[in-house]
Amino acid sequence: MHFQLSEEHLMIQKAARDFARTECLPGVIDRDEHQRFPKEQICKLAELGFMGMMVDPKYGGAGMDTISYVLAMEEISKIDASVSVCMSVNNSLVCWGLEKYGTEAQKQRYLVPLAQGRKDGALYIGAFLLSEPEAGSDATSQRTIAEDMGDHYLLNGTKNWITNGSSASVYLVMAQTDVAKGSHGINAFIVEKNTPGVTVGPKENKLGIRGSDTHSIQFMDVKVPKENRIGEDGFGFKFAMRTLSGGRIGIASQALGIASGAYELALQYSKERKAFGKEIMNHQIIQFKLADMATRIEASRLLCLRAAWEKDNHLDFTLSASMAKVYASETAMWTATEAVQVHGGYGYVKEYHVERMMRDAKITQIYEGTSEVQRIVISRSILK
């Protein structure tokens, strides 16, 4: 066992760090305030190969490993979590699922442009449509119906909280094809956004990650070709769960990045700000906060890297991914809140970034499986 990153990993980490500082930092406060989707940043990330990082180059990807993905996610999330959630969904929920379970024809038609993040010179990304108004944590309770019509399926229903909802060109949609079969009656489908009957609802006005575009999506008598079903009949729920396990590594890394970004700002501020005749870093109360932040962040990083290593080595990574997500997201929320506290009144205004990080951190405890869902996954695994 060794704890050193390879030369290649260090280069990817540096590339992501430089990108975040030069391309994501300018305008981050404005994008957050006006809920502006970071389209320019996503297009540039695609040029770097970061929208299909783990996809085989023969399908348009960058052929990197999951460790590289964790490193890149951390660096970008340090600066702008709205950029990194878009990147994470495309990489681990959309591209990974298609590469692992799609047919060759599906890969050629959809994975290649999704991994490149562009088609015909325009942005081309995907979204993952599992959540519904009444099916969040209880994901088997799907109400969206896909009726088998012989040569196609007819899709009807509503999906909620969809990241990349309006920017995506391709949706991976989970729907019930046989209610009596419960989770075994769920299928996953590839649906092009411009199919007749697809309606994108208004953008959600969110607490955090305000640059990311979150919408509800409605399907009314949408015809989905038979060849757009992913996997065998009834495979949809397992497809969603397996894909989400990988997604949780991405969101854990996002949380890690938010935590380390907030920590770095708190550390810097504590060296500059004076109170009671000395820099606040010389007060033990601040030193202990920083020590706890650094320790929790390092533990989060190790959990993320372990889950990534297991995935790269074709081991079962579901438990590690859930442990990484629950720990890193709670670390992000705690660290960002403490970073605001270290900044005092300055932490409460936008210019100092930490209030945005505190708002952004909260969603990492909710999406891709709440902290409660991660504890269900962990406890089922350790108690079986």
Ligand code: CAA
């Ligand atoms: N891998 C493979 N199969 C799995 C699995 C996994 N990780 N987890 C469950 N399954 C299988 C089970 O083995 C079972 O199969 P069998 O019937 O053949 O035995 C089947 O799926 C049903 O599983 P459960 O009985 O465990 O299902 P459950 O109803 O108890 O739910 C749950 C389990 C873990 C709570 C699950 O519903 C869940 O993860 N919920 C959270 C959903 C979620 O994460 N949503 C995120 C939306 S996407 C998003 O947020 C993206 C974004 O915008 C950023």
